[in-house]
Amino acid sequence: xxxxxxxxxxxxxxxxxxxxxxxxxxxxxxxxxxxxxxxxxxxxxxxxxxxxxxxxxxxxxxxxxxxxxxxxxxxxxxxxxxxxxxxxxxxxxxxxxxxxxxxxxxxxxxxxxxxxxxxxxxxxxxxxxxxxxxxxxxxxxxxxxxxxxxxxxxxxxxxxxxxxxxxxxxxxxxxxxxxxxxxxxxxxxxxxxxxxxxxxxxxxxxxxxxxxxxxxxxxxxxxxxxxxxxxxxxxxxxxxxxxxxxxxxxxxxxxxxxxxxxxxxxxxxxxxxxxxxxxxxxxxxxx
Numbered sequence: 264x265x266x267x268x269x270x271x272x273x274x275x276x277x278x279x280x281x282x283x284x285x286x287x288x289x290x291x292x293x294x295x296x297x298x299x300x301x302x303x304x305x306x307x308x309x310x311x312x313x314x315x316x317x318x319x320x321x322x323x324x325x326x327x328x329x330x331x332x333x334x335x336x337x338x339x340x341x342x343x344x345x346x347x348x349x350x351x352x353x354x355x356x357x358x359x360x361x362x363x364x365x366x367x368x369x370x371x372x373x374x375x376x377x378x379x380x381x382x383x384x385x386x387x388x389x390x391x392x393x394x395x396x397x398x399x400x401x402x403x404x405x406x407x408x409x410x411x412x413x414x415x416x417x418x419x420x421x422x423x424x425x426x427x428x429x430x431x432x433x434x435x436x437x438x439x440x441x442x443x444x445x446x447x448x449x450x451x452x453x454x455x456x457x458x459x460x461x462x463x464x465x466x467x468x469x470x471x472x473x474x475x476x477x478x479x480x481x482x483x484x485x486x487x488x489x490x491x492x493x494x495x496x497x498x499x500x501x502x503x504x505x506x507x508x509x510x511x512x513x514x515x516x517x518x519x520x521x522x523x524x525x526x527x528x529x530x531x532x533x534x535x536x537x538x539x540x541x542x543x544x545x546x547x548x549x550x
Contacts, residue, residue, distance in 0.1 A: 266345045266407045268398040269335060271327060271358055272303040273351035274391035275498050277525045284398035289335055291351070291358065291530035292325040302331075303530040312529045313501040313537040316432070322533040326358040332365045340373040345407055348380040349394045349414065354461030355386060377407075381414055384461035387531050388496030388523055389423040389543040395494065395523065422546045423458035424466075424482055426475050428500065428538020455479065476509060479542060480516050486546045491518035496543035498527045505540055513542070 269287040270276070281288055290302040293312070301307035303324075312322065339346050348366075350359040359382045366378050383390045396417055400410050453475045455466045466482075469475045483490065495513055499506040506524050513519050526532075527539055 266347055266401050266410055267339055268347055268394055268401060270349040270394040271351050272528050273386055273530050274394055275387045275525050275528045275531060276391040280395060284402060286394055286398050287335055289327045289331050291327050293529045293533055294323045296321055303528050307529045309526045309529050309532045310501055312532050317537055324530050324533050326356055326361050332362055336365055336369055340369050340376040345377040350380060350382050351390060352384045352386055352461035353382045383418050385421055385423060385458060387527055387541055388498045389421050392494060392496045392543055393417045393421060420545045422486055422544050424479055425541030426453050426455050427535055429536055432536025476512060480512060483544060487544050488546060490544060493545050494521045494523055495519045497522060497524045498541045500527050500532055500535060500537040500539035502538055509542060
């Protein structure tokens with residue numbers, strides 16, 4: 264590789280992909296109600312988190328520790344390895360700002376350290392696909408400039424479309440009012456949301472879970488381009504069967520062949536909750 268790809272655990276990438284493309288992943292932190300600290304994907308897996316949440320436990324999240332960021336970066340600074348860090352949306356976390364701070368500190372000691380940091384304005388496998396595409400390109404022998412161009416283009420054109428199974432988790436996370444959450448659950452209303460300029464934005468409300476998948480496919484058709492020839496990302500809140508159902512529906516509708524499917528990690532899952540379903544794809548190149 265001409266460049267090393269680094270990201271954080273909010274990218275929700277499967278371990279086999281991380282290993283295949285030799286991507287470094289810095290874990291975000293998750294805190295239980297008794298303030299016990301966990302590292303996303305290292306000392307807390309999402310299945311355990313979701314089971315605890317179903318039992319009424321509430322979790323908080325925080326950006327990666329200074330030590331984890333510093334130790335990852337200094338290793339490559341000492342080796343004089345060119346690196347690109349692909350970060351969780353700065354609108355949802357302080358991770359991007361923290362990595363920039365550590366980079367600036369290290370540049371004082373290692374002025375020639377070649378590290379570029381990009382705010383994906385994305386999350387979960389939306390962020391992860393940007394990292395995967397960059398790592399695939401880097402492993403094929405592409406120059407750093409070619410990898411950077413790919414990253415910038417993907418950041419502009421990655422779509423996040425998702426829904427949640429239970430509105431109470433968005434209420435707990437401050438994304439929805441208590442009244443709206445109560446009424447929504449009574450009426451079996453499922454919100455469809457997306458990410459716009461790094462922020463979570465409601466798109467519409469659908470009554471009944473069966474109609475949600477149909478509507479998500481319609482949104483994909485209207486927004487996507489070359490859906491048969493790109494990697495489609497699907498993340499889920501401990502519901503692999505539903506994720507496979509979505510994969511099959513997308514494959515049938517658009518002829519898509521390559522998918523990245525994984526459970527949402529603890530850092531994202533603490534806010535979205537079990538039963539969340541998200542799909543990620545590239546939209547048409549809007550000038």
